[in-house]
Amino acid sequence: MNKLVEIKNLEISFQDFHGAFKAVRDVSFDIYEGEALALVGESGCGKSVTAKSLLGLIPEKDGSIAEKSEILYQGENILTYSKKRWKEYCGQECGMIFQDAMAALNPTVKIGDQIAENLRVHQKISRKAAKEQAIAALRMAGIPQPEIRAEQYPHEFSGGMRQRSMIAMAMICQPRLLIADEPTTALDVTIQAQIMELMKSLKEKNRMSLLLITHDLGVVAGIADRMAVMYAGQIVEIGNSRDIYYRTRHPYTYSLLKAVPSLNGSHGRRLEAIDGMPPEAGDILKGCPFAARCRYCMQICIEECPPKYEFEDGHFATCWLHDPDADISDCKFQTGGNLCNQE
């Protein structure tokens, strides 16, 4: 598979009254053509900021991307794009779905017009033809009676319908890359199942790449080919989803998987909670960011940042436990295996 996007040494920092802090620290990963990559992590770990940088949505006023960072889209660095090229790229080649559809849609513009706008910006097309395509897009997104719905405003839509319209809007130019930032977090489970099914089928049909940002490990299991786990602005583990679910290599991923109750788990079992809290964005980190909460923490973890270790094809974890010199006799997660059935 070819690489569609290569992110190299991405470092994003923000200014606040305390000074600068890094929201994303030296993150590198690739997105291949036609794959679904999930970016997983808890709130504040920098997953949304990473995704937003792909669309140039980092506010220039108080956010900045380090100079050494590169985001290559089909081999071209988007951070050096001209204004004109940006305009072509955003929306046409890369679309985005936001978490809160009500906040992302314009409440004063009809749904059909909002969707058609994206088309009219990018293609030479008449108003009427754009409208027709917008209606077709709504139909594709599973909205009943799209002709009537296109003439309505966002407040007349339910949450699931709004999210479907967002998908229609992002998909109308048939982008190569779709970024979905917590697309189903605000929705009910039955609606979530509908939306995930829709995204899956659209991804297959249009052979686009999907970057899914979520904290829900169940949603990831249903759609992602590969996943990256983020913690405190860094990627701690990345690889094929199945490798990560069944052969977990980082204690954080392992704890996260053990901490969520599952429908096929048993009743009344004590969950293996992760003690403590994730570090604050402004904290200065020396060594491994997870060290303070890690059950297997060693002296070196506090002192030095761990390097990347590679396991199966493309499966990386940054953890000192995989150093040949580390004492790993009591590390349960090394054994891998099916986590969901382990008690």
Place this chain on the structure above:
Amino acid sequence: MQSGMKGENVILEVRNLSKFFRMGRHSVLKAVHDVSFSVRKGETLGLVGESGCGKTTCGRTSIGLYEKTSGSTLFNGKEIAQMKGKERKDLTKRVQMVFQDPYTSLDPKMKVHRLIAEGIRIHNIAANRNEEQEIVLDMLQKVGLHPSYAYRNIKEFSGGQRQRIGIARALAVQPEFLLCDEPISALDVSIQAQIMNLLMELQEKMGLTYLFIAHDLAVVKHFCDRIAVMYLGKIVEMGGSEEVYGHPLHPYTKALMSAVPIPDPDLEMGRKKILLSGESSSHMGEDRCRFADRCPYVSNQCRNEGPKMKEVAPGHWVACHQI
């Protein structure tokens, strides 16, 4: 009437409870409609459903926080609506609540010790200030916070810590019954597990009874002994946790369970989901099965009359014409 659940150790009994809200002059929102359930001492009853199904209203009405429209709610055998004065105040000591959002449910101007001590003062539990402080510090320790936190401001705490303070505040008056309204849904995954473990531990130690309201089925399965599934103001299925999850009978329960993603790629990718069409409609409908519009097995009967609760197995109740 669900006679099979009567017993001496029932702490809260809710019979045919309804709560309607007036919407303008002519329409009525039937948020909770003819709901019956009971909670036994020491158990956890989970109330699950999607947003807007009336689970919060149901929980609050059943402990007397909202005035009910009809039906009865008995706490330890006594009708809550008839309690007055001293008795009513005593009820607020025995029944406490943990709220969903720890950011808005705690007064940001109060220090932690005052928040926790408020109930103690109202109910005259401590003889003097020293004893009060002792209880506060003890509560803090019980919920896993350092006693030195007592004199800090609420704004210094994270979501998980605030939820612990919310729990300490509820437990400070030594209640028997705790209404937990989505206590963990506002928290991060790794913190959710901490709070769930804490609630389970406290239940064991203090013999608490929980009515646990949540939308996350996996959490409810993990946490509750019995569950009641709500859909648009009605309980559609109720029974032991293992029983309902093992053999869901109501089409809505089945769809709900199949929609919950399982964090296991092989299982999740290979699973055939029951996708419901449409979304839940309004609460205003007439007396008929409220799930009829989305139900794959709908018949004429469903559109004309509302199904009654039937006991299909001991303690397992379903309201569906097709069963």
